[in-house]
Amino acid sequence: MKTKQEKRIQIILHVILCLMILLWLYPIIFAVCNSFKTSQEALNHVISLIPLAPTIDNYVHVFETLPFVRITLNTLFIAVTVTSIKLLTSFMAAYALVYFDVKGKGILYFLMLSTMFIPFTVSMIPNYLLISKWKLADTVFGVILPQLADVLGIFMLRQAMRGIPKSIIEVARLDRISHKKTMKEIVLPIVKPSLCSTGIIFFINSWNEYVWPVLILKSKENYTLSLALQMFISAEGGTNFPVAMAVSVMTMSIPLVLYLFFQRQIIDTFAMSGIKG
């Protein structure tokens, strides 16, 4: 008797949770559905989700009014470059922190962790001036340059490397195998999963980045997706609503697809970033 009642309670709890999920994901469903409506229908029937006369005009409109392919390629180029460089610098730094006896390791690690606590506003003006002085304002390289290292990567890879049994590395040392070889043939294959999931996170973050590009990029053909999106917003709802939904859907589709494929790895990586010591 008790188990039956318990089962019933569990079912009710799951129903409540599923309702919460619907509410939680509603903005995404809302965007996808409205992006296929005509603007007339979108404004008159905002509640109904299924478009009465589905159309791809909104998507076509985006490609006609904006250099959208160029903007997507800019975003992709920045995200790929930033991700690769960050992974490389993080891997090197993590290797040094774990396998080398460098003096002042503790202080260096503290300094690196402290970068998480520096608000972007404090480097904003000098970096803006520097990028302008180097004539990189309004270029994708101006966006990339200040993002060559990331403490999240150093932290994640350091954790992964510390998981490798010390004895393996010690044997390699005794056999006089060079660090280069140890790195390539022992450490790299083992930390590859961490490298991949950290890379995916870097990619998604860079894809979504807004704060720094909005200061640096001025002309439309150099825009990234986040900046292009911004043109479709106004608190009073003055601009074309279904077109704004179409751009939103296209912008979020890449991170969402990546997430669907690597969901477990991404979540595990993030969960680990919070576990200290």
Add this chain to the structure above:
Amino acid sequence: MRKFESIKGYLLLLPSLLAFCVFLFYPMLETIYLSFFDWNLIKPTKKFVGFSNYMELFTDATSLVILKNTLLYIAILLIFNLVMPYLLALFLEFIVKKGKSFYKAVFFLPSVISLVVGSILYTWIMNPVSGPLSFVLKKVGLTMPIWSTTQGWVIAVLCIITSWKCFGYNFIVILAGISGVPKEVVESAKVDDVSMHKIFLDLVIPMSAATGIYVLIYCIVQGLQFVYTPIKVITQGGPNYASSNLIYNSYHEAFTLFRTGTSSACSVITVIIFMILLILEFRFVERGIYYEN
């Protein structure tokens, strides 16, 4: 030989350290320097003004508004991104029996979506005239406030938008922290007929305190910076500074009003607050690292 080894180690650290120094630590010093000068980003000369930028910040009426807003942002963000994910995590870990990984995946999903996308979606959903939310509210006899120009509401809505992105991360971290609490302890308390809320308050929360403090600090430091994007995209700090906070104000002073001095002073104050939080973090959370291995 040993010395040579350690040089190699420094060489490996060099790219990261160089990047941090050139684009983070050195600019920070430069901003401190700029906070003592009057400048507008263009003029060839900067005028030394001592502490007057700071004095202006401490005496100006808008500064008081911004400080109050910042505290309100922190309070609301903590409810949405610390208290609520904690409750959900406790619920999923101890009360609901199945489907933990499914719910984890779904609640994290919006975290991979850009805040600009989030801002656009929510401005339309919450549009006071034609949005679906106002439609539903009208059906039950309520009117949607014109939140983007209403003091108080504007901050609440901007926090909701930001939380849609931040909630998932905090939730996952807290859930991982709670999973670290030994199951036997909780089970034996259950056997002893200790009530569920007592188990949470006296057992689970204290035993996951390190994670809790980490999320608390993360919430303040990252939350205030995340909320910058919806502010910039939707309200630009308005109406009349009602949605500005310390972070947005630094941007606004520098790139809208072209007053690098006050902007820098405001940034320096933000850094000081964040550094206090960093020390707290090391005191309560990171300390474990050095005793490990």
